[in-house]
Amino acid sequence: MPKLLIIEDDAAFCQMLQKFLIRNGYDVDESFTAQDAKTKFKASTYDLVLTDLRLPNYDGLQLLSDIKEVNPKTQVIVMTGYAEVGSAVEAMKKGAYDYISKPFTPEEILMQIKSALNQETERQLDSAPKDSHKSENLVVDPQDDRVVIGISEASKKLHEYIKLVAPTDMSVLITGESGTGKEVTARAIHDNSKRNEHNFVAVDCGAIPKEIATSEFFGHVKGSFTGAVEDKKGHFEAANGGTLFLDEIGNLSYENQIQLLRALQERKIKRVGSNKEIEVDIRIVTATNEDLTEAVENGSFREDLFHRINEFSVEIPSLEERFEDLPLFADFFLKKANRSLGKVVQGFSGDVKDIFKQYHWPGNLRELQNVIKRAVLLTSGDMVEKAALPKEVYKSKESNAKVDNFSKADYEKEQIVKALKQSNFNKSKAAKLLQITRKTLYNKINHYNLDL
CATH class of the missing domain: 1.10.10 (Arc Repressor Mutant, subunit A)
Known part of the structure; x- marks a missing residue:
């Protein structure tokens, strides 16, 4: 019987949800405060934690980091009634399985919990010894954090690079167009490394205001500045022993670049407001869709930091460059959308397949996934039809058809x-x-x- 912990300061709602989940076959504990929750998940092993994003006297994102630090394999679903998608997405980057907005129906939360527990089961199966004859024609799944091989030469080469660099401790710079799956690749490097039992912490550098970047990276002590109501771990400490993934690293201010370089060189950090040095053992993986060599030339990015993060570079191919994999990606995202939306759409009509092949996919995998999820939502029959696609996708084919010999x-x-x-x-x-x-x-x- 899966063991769950609900962390929710609304006692009536918490107890109601607990009773519902117990009736559905789960062993459920409850906590009304973060401190009580920390005591419980340190004393017991939970398969899944369901926590409110906003808790009195404690930061929900920090609590998520605390949970993952104690047991990285515990699945976490974040509840929010504040419609703060940005915070919820940040929670997912810190390791949450998913988020759910209040109010939600019992069926919705039950589906989320089953999906999260199923994913952990699949992950455990994936880590077990594999049949050497198992097919390798698999796909990249940005949400399930899997990287698998496609049939195109570009995908095979990418996989070879991942296998080559993952077991090392080399810093890796991932480049590629927007939407190609850079974070997925970073997580694949982590999952195939000797650090895979520790945290993978993903940080969007473009989303951090430079004024608070130091606190976000290195943490702070209580009272060190206005709003520092308690001690807080930074991303470096949260990733200790594991991998720190810095997405869009080119967006860091010059001052923050200096601080990052010093931390990487010394492998020591100081929380804001503290003189105590903390040793950290992390692997750095970074990503950008900019040309950092040009940024170095024009002086907006430090050359010494560039060489520090670029011991090995991997360029993610665009969807156009691995077009043979499009049917594999499409089928995978279809299954994923079915699971997410509770649908049973079987496939794509011939017309839709032709449209997919004609369209140039400027948004790469992210656009393909979004188009398919939208289409599944709009589909009432067994097959996705043209009418369920956004106009910009099929209009592209129609405009191409009007021009003779327009390849x-x-x-x-x-x-x-x-x-x-x-x-x-x-x-x-x-x-x-x-x-x-x-x-x-x-x-x-x-x-x-x-x-x-």
Whole structure:
């Protein structure tokens, strides 16, 4: 019988939810305060914790880190009645399985709990010895934190790089277009490393105001500044022994870059307001969709930090570059959407498959996943039909059909030339307009033999 802990300061709601879950076959404990909860999850092992994001006298995100520090395998679902999607997403980056907004129905929370517990079971099966004949034609799942191999050469090469670098302690810089699955790759590196029993902490550097970045990275002590009502661990301490993933690292201010470099060099940190040094043992994985070499050249990114984080680099291919994998990704995201939405859609109509092949997917895997989830929600029959797709996806095919001999390559060449003209042939600006890296732009210019 799965063992659950509910952390909720609303006693009546907590007890009602506890009774409902007990009736559905779960062993459920309750806590009305963070302190009581900390005592319980340190004394007992829970399969899943259901916690309110807002608790009196304690930060819900910090409590999530506390839970993961005690037992990284415990699944956590965050409840919020504040419609703060940003905080809920941040909770997921810190290791929460998912979030659910209040008010919710009993069926909704039951589905979430079953899905979270099923995922942990699958993860345990994945870590067991595998049949050497098992198929390797698998997919990347950004939400379930799995990386598996596709059939394209680009996907196979990516997987080889992951297998090569994961067992080491080298710092890894992941580059690629937006939506290609950089965090998924970072987690795959962690999951295949000797640190996989410890925390994987993901941080979106672009979402941290520079004024509080020091506290976010290194923590603070009570009273060190206005609003510091209690001691708080930073991301470095939360990731101790494991992996710290810094997404969009190019967005860090120059001052924060200096602090980060010092921490990486010395492997020691100080909380804000404290003189005590704390040793940390972490692996750094970073990601960006910018050209950091150009940022180094123009002085906005420190060269010494760049070399520190770039012991090994991995470029994630765009969906266009691994187009053979599109059916695999589509089928996987369909199953995922069915599970998330409680649907049983069987597949895609022939027309939809053709539209998927014609569309150029500028948003990569993230766009594909969103399009499929929306389509599943709108589908009442067994198959996803054209009417369930956003107009921009199928209109692209229709406009292409109106032009004779207008191939995908012709379209791409036209877009590259248009972007270059619009940016006055500044390749860095053109790459940003096209939502690709400068390296990818150079490769495409050479591939199409564009005379510029």
